[in-house]
Amino acid sequence: MSLSGKTAIVTGSNSGIGLGIAHELARAGADVVLNSFTDRDEDHALAAELSQQHGVNVRYIRADMSSAEECRALIAQAGACDVLVNNAGIQHVAAVEAFPVEKWNAIIAINLSSAFHTTAAALPMMRKAGWGRIVNIASAHGLTASPYKSAYIAAKHGIVGLTKTVALETAEEAITCNAICPGYVLTPLVEAQIPDQMKAHDMDRDTVVREVMLARQPSKQFATVEQIGGTTVFLCSDAAAQITGTTISVDGGWTAL
Template sequence: MPLEGKLAVITGSNSGIGLGIAQEMAKQGCNIVLNSFTDSKEDHDLADKLAKEFAVHVTYIKADMSKGDECRMLIEQAGDIDILINNAGIQHVAPIDEFPEDKWNAIIAINLSSAFHTTAAALPVMRKRGWGRVINIASAHGLRASPYKVAYVAAKHGILGMTKVAALETAKDNITVNAICPGYVLTPLVEAQIPDTMKEYGMSREEVIEKVILAKAPTKEFATTAQIGGTVAYLASNYAAQVTGTSISVDGGWTAQ
């Protein structure tokens, strides 16, 4: 296992894409820090479950990614971080002139500013250790726009810009900084939206997936959380030692159009 003994901190990782990344990284022998803004028994039980399943060390640290000081505290509490995966994110949909200011502020804070704070805190540790990986989970919306998603699209475009700057600043430090741009990923959140969309459009499940949710994906298939996790594992590995300042699309061909 090429990443055995490395420590990976994954923001927003008690469900969905973040949890899928945690599972794949644990398979590679990584020790894991799980994170979310909650602090329930279920969160800590999840850490214990992953630790037992993959025979690695897993801890859970509560930190609200909308607050810069808590983002930095997460990295400080994690300790000797080797791999930082900025995954936390939220969404809200509305026209620009009706977009609530509080939703704009929350999305920019969680989807963009949190990655700035965690990266700023992690880079000195990585430099001291002589090795590091920063992997930002962006989106196809970091490369393309859709109406009614102004804050999300702005934040994800910003993530790609920040990825490039950080890569240039760490180019001689044995640290790489990259982004992954998923299309639609089949998570419990997306799965839960399918029945309501079926009712709204009067379509079958198959029609909703093909004609509504995956309308922009030429493959007409979801990416899986395991596939995103596998892409993260590649970027963390020495195979990707000369891959820095770039983004990898995992979107079924969406952004090729």
């Protein structure tokens, strides 16, 4: 699959899953817009590194995904959007009655509302170009639930519903909208948690990964950012032209239980 000549915007992409997706899209030939809420020299250096590595144009545009105006401005500033990957997200864990209101509002804004705003801004560009791909990064928690994650789960279920609605509204056009639902993915953030989990449970690395961190993931293996990126590229391919309004689970069997 060649995405040469296409512009891909990936929200929340200066690390982790978003950065992995950006790498795979660039590898497929797309020009890429990286994004996060910071505006550091290292953010722009990261874009330059990807550009040199893959031989495509990679830019970094700062935008705060909790702001409707900045979400829409990101798309406008990019100037083109053939592929939109809504990946930005945050998490907080607490019981419903103790869940801080400001955390609920921030999670809903960043994990759900941002995808609405970027999609609304990108669709006219895709329609003008006569082609588009929207990939929303949901979660296994968009299909199932766990305690103490009410805002995150509500947002990810909302992303799945938004995906279906956008797919129906674009069904007669060469535009698709799908959601990827990862289970636990091995990102630098997750990797950094492993030593603390080993200490807390008095287990070696392999045991704490299998029995604690991946207790709900039947494969007992983390998904990788490259796998999420590869799934994204597939959804942009001609082979996926009739895949729209659905979810693809990359969760080691979690949601099969």
